[in-house]
Amino acid sequence: MEPQGPQIGPMLVLLGLLVVGIGLLAWSGALGWFGRLPGDIRLEGERTRFYAPITSMIVISLALSALLWVVRRLF
Numbered sequence: 001m002e003p004q005g006p007q008i009g010p011m012l013v014l015l016g017l018l019v020v021g022i023g024l025l026a027w028s029g030a031l032g033w034f035g036r037l038p039g040d041i042r043l044e045g046e047r048t049r050f051y052a053p054i055t056s057m058i059v060i061s062l063a064l065s066a067l068l069w070v071v072r073r074l075f
Contacts, residue, residue, distance in 0.1 A: 011071075011075065014071075018067075034053075034056050035051070035053045035056050037053075037055040037056050037059070038055060039054050039055030039058075040052070040053045040054060040055050040056055041053075041054060
């Protein structure tokens, strides 16, 4: 008897390919803009550093929401 519902295997392969793709982009420097958008807070003192990538996290949240919406429509 075959289990009902969506198969997890193809979804895991797609997720793995997505992670590898993002890793390659980060390694090549194509994501150099990340963390330097207007609205990202970066404060550097003599001995301390504070970094809050607020705008970058909003962009990532919107992109992931759109991606998950597309995946839900396909599967």
